[in-house]
Amino acid sequence: MRVEKVIRMTQRITRVRFFSVFSSAAFTLLFSLSAWSSNLVIEITQGVDNPVPIAVVPFQWSGDRALNEDVAQVIDADLERSGQFKSLKRSLMLSFPFQKEDVYFRDWQYLATEYLVIGQVVTTDTGGFQVDYQLFDVQRQESIVSGRFAGGKNDLRALGHSISDAVYEALTGLKGAFRTRIAYVAADKKVNPSYYKLLVADSDGYNAKEILKSNQPIMSPSWSRDATKLAYVSFETNRPAIYIQDITTGQRERIKSFKGINGAPAWSPDGSKLAMVLSKDGNAEIYTLDLASKRLTRVTKHYGIDTEPSWSVDGKNILFTSDRGGKPQIYQVTLESGWVERLTFEGDYNARGSLTHDGRFLVLVSRHDEQFHIAVQDLQRGTMALLTKTSLDESPSVAPNGSMVMYSTQVGGRDILAAVSIDGKVKFNIPANEGVVREPAWSPYLN
Amino acid sequence: MQVVNLSKIIASSVLVAFLAACSSTGETTDASASAQAAQVAAEAASLAQTQADAQALKDAQAAAAAAAAAALIEAQALADAEAAQQAADNAAAQLAAQKQQAQKAAQALAHVIYFDFDQSTIKAEFRTALNGHAAYLSQNPSAKIVLEGHADERGTREYNIALGERRGNAVSRYLVVQGVSIGAIEVVSFGEERPVNSGSDSASLAENRRVEVRYVNY
Numbered sequence: 001m002r003v004e005k006v007i008r009m010t011q012r013i014t015r016v017r018f019f020s021v022f023s024s025a026a027f028t029l030l031f032s033l034s035a036w037s038s039n040l041v042i043e044i045t046q047g048v049d050n051p052v053p054i055a056v057v058p059f060q061w062s063g064d065r066a067l068n069e070d071v072a073q074v075i076d077a078d079l080e081r082s083g084q085f086k087s088l089k090r091s092l093m094l095s096f097p098f099q100k101e102d103v104y105f106r107d108w109q110y111l112a113t114e115y116l117v118i119g120q121v122v123t124t125d126t127g128g129f130q131v132d133y134q135l136f137d138v139q140r141q142e143s144i145v146s147g148r149f150a151g152g153k154n155d156l157r158a159l160g161h162s163i164s165d166a167v168y169e170a171l172t173g174l175k176g177a178f179r180t181r182i183a184y185v186a187a188d189k190k191v192n193p194s195y196y197k198l199l200v201a202d203s204d205g206y207n208a209k210e211i212l213k214s215n216q217p218i219m220s221p222s223w224s225r226d227a228t229k230l231a232y233v234s235f236e237t238n239r240p241a242i243y244i245q246d247i248t249t250g251q252r253e254r255i256k257s258f259k260g261i262n263g264a265p266a267w268s269p270d271g272s273k274l275a276m277v278l279s280k281d282g283n284a285e286i287y288t289l290d291l292a293s294k295r296l297t298r299v300t301k302h303y304g305i306d307t308e309p310s311w312s313v314d315g316k317n318i319l320f321t322s323d324r325g326g327k328p329q330i331y332q333v334t335l336e337s338g339w340v341e342r343l344t345f346e347g348d349y350n351a352r353g354s355l356t357h358d359g360r361f362l363v364l365v366s367r368h369d370e371q372f373h374i375a376v377q378d379l380q381r382g383t384m385a386l387l388t389k390t391s392l393d394e395s396p397s398v399a400p401n402g403s404m405v406m407y408s409t410q411v412g413g414r415d416i417l418a419a420v421s422i423d424g425k426v427k428f429n430i431p432a433n434e435g436v437v438r439e440p441a442w443s444p445y446l447n
Numbered sequence: 448m449q450v451v452n453l454s455k456i457i458a459s460s461v462l463v464a465f466l467a468a469c470s471s472t473g474e475t476t477d478a479s480a481s482a483q484a485a486q487v488a489a490e491a492a493s494l495a496q497t498q499a500d501a502q503a504l505k506d507a508q509a510a511a512a513a514a515a516a517a518a519l520i521e522a523q524a525l526a527d528a529e530a531a532q533q534a535a536d537n538a539a540a541q542l543a544a545q546k547q548q549a550q551k552a553a554q555a556l557a558h559v560i561y562f563d564f565d566q567s568t569i570k571a572e573f574r575t576a577l578n579g580h581a582a583y584l585s586q587n588p589s590a591k592i593v594l595e596g597h598a599d600e601r602g603t604r605e606y607n608i609a610l611g612e613r614r615g616n617a618v619s620r621y622l623v624v625q626g627v628s629i630g631a632i633e634v635v636s637f638g639e640e641r642p643v644n645s646g647s648d649s650a651s652l653a654e655n656r657r658v659e660v661r662y663v664n665y
Contacts (some may be wrong), residue, residue, distance in 0.1 A: 189645070191642055191643065191644065191645045192641070192643075217637060217640035217641065219604060219605075219608075219638075219640065220604070220605060235637065235640070238635070239635055240608070240635075240636075259633075260612060260634065260636075261608055261609065261612055261636060263605050263608050264605040264608075277605065277608075277609070279609075279612055283609070283612070283613070283616070284608075284609035284612065305606065305609040305610065305613065307605045307606055307608070307609045308603065308605045308606060321603070321605075321606055327565075328602070328603075328606055349602065351602065351603040351606050352603040352605070352606070365602075365603050367602075372601060372602065392600060392601070392647075394602075394603050394604065395603070395604065410647075413645070413647065439604065
């Protein structure tokens with residue numbers, strides 16, 4: 001009740017150019033409440049040296065009840081998490097404009113802000129929300145981009161992420177990936193977990209939703225290209241089997257399982273096939289399953305371990321991990337010809353490779369000095385760089401725009417999720433409130 | 448002939464004794480003669496009785512002997528059956544005991560085989576246990592096992608699934624070479640998903656790199 005009242009007061013003073021620090025206290029309270037209700041809490045641990053200063057003004061809202069989400073705060077957090085922006089604290093803002101006529105560029109120049117985002121939220125006829133936004137170049141005193149997003153009554157955060165995507169793209173030239181999701185696995189503790197869960201959350205960790213719970217291991221979630229389904233491995237029958245589950249309806253299907261390994265499902269770029277690992281013919285080999293015809297095609301044939309398939313951008317090649325050379329390294333097979341070539345040569349343990357959206361970078365797990373790090377190999381230059389310094393980093397998953405890599409690591413003996421930018425400059429942790437979390441899978445763009 | 452005579456004697460002596468008794472009740476004049484007659488009759492009766500008893504005894508003895516012989520035969524047969532049953536029971540119990548003992552012996556064998564990092568070679572120290580399992584499995588065709596392969600937390604998860612399976616397969620091959628039917632063995636790899644020790648020191652990791660021999664049927 002009190003929060004509501006304070007927010008209304010805050011909204012009233014949006015038109016006042018000078019205001020007390022009182023409102024900032026109110027906002028802090030509101031945000032801590034919303035952060036408390038989330039499942040994952042992001043801690044930015046490292047950013048770029050000179051992040052671009054930006055101000056996201058609280059969005060105008062004239063409804064009679066307080067909104068349960070603060071859209072401007074969602075945008076602020078998204079941009080900060082990219083590591084490339086530093087957002088201006090609200091307590092320092094001299095005014096809260098929500099339309100162009102109210103913007104006094106000199107004030108923002110005075111605050112050394114380079115860019116400014118303003119906007120407002122209104123309800124729609126169908127009971128949902130519509131959000132208008134505008135991005136300004138403070139120096140040039142001109143609008144860069146403006147637009148409008150609409151959604152249902154539970155979509156305010158999603159609308160905020162859409163604005164973040166638009167702002168990010170306008171300022172960096174790279175399509176934003178804030179309005180995406182992550183799938184991940186959680187367990188209650190490390191030894192004999194009493195449960196394993198498959199969850200899906202927004203890319204910032206909010207809105208976590210349980211997809212599956214089991215008392216046996218769940219592994220290797222992989223998104224369908226339209227981001228509506230997940231393929232994963234579940235041991236619920238005491239043996240591994242691959243399932244495909246619609247994340248909205250919960251409806252699921254078990255892929256015909258074979259004796260031995262049924263693992264590492266990976267959706268092809270066109271969505272028609274699922275690459276997977278089966279050991280029905282003796283040891284771990286890569287296969288592709290045509291989802292329509294259910295036809296299974298064997299891709300690799302070697303007595304060594306072949307696993308962790310991942311598709312090239314054009315769907316013509318499959319990257320995989322193999323120890324056919326004695327130690328695990330990343331190879332690539334051309335599906336049409338069966339031609340296999342080795343991609344990694346540096347170090348004696350390189351595994352779980354996947355490509356960025358442009359096919360230029362190979363993201364992988366690499367062991368150096370007995371420690372497992374996330375690494376990136378520039379396929380044009382052939383150089384490998386370590387992105388992380390922690391010791392048990394695994395399951396790297398690249399954002400659909402190639403900007404960030406989410407992975408799992410251990411902090412204080414607990415598995416947590418973390419992310420690092422593809423250049424290694426930006427890092428943030430996403431610790432879970434309970435248990436251990438691992439195997440993040442970053443979704444494709446949502447439709 | 449004798450029997451007729453005997454009955455005649457008995458009849459006459461009883462009659463004499465009766466007459467004598469009658470006269471004695473009414474008359475006291477010839478008391479001694481009556482007593483004498485009774486004595487004679489009694490003696491005669493006694494003799495006759497003894498003779499008759501001897502015959503009956505003979506007959507009874509014969510019958511008893513026959514019955515005893517029959518009973519003996521019957522008893523012998525019964526005893527034989529019981530003994531056979533007993534023997535069979537004993538043998539079964541012994542077999543069960545032996546099986547139980549073998550089962551216990553199999554249970555007492557090491558059920559966890561440990562491996563080096565990224566290795567699936569069976570170390571010499573685990574051969575005794577595996578030989579024991581192999582012996583039990585070859586002697587008990589109904590027995591079935593699952594070999595659960597595991598890896599430590601280092602390395603990637605799906606690679607560790609393959610590694611766990613490779614370890615399970617190494618144990619399976621060893622058992623098959625020792626004479627175990629391949630049909631009695633199933634290999635399931637859990638990779639690094641089900642550690643037994645949550646520590647990250649080398650001793651903890653070593654405990655997690657294992658194959659567990661799990662009997663699904665003894």
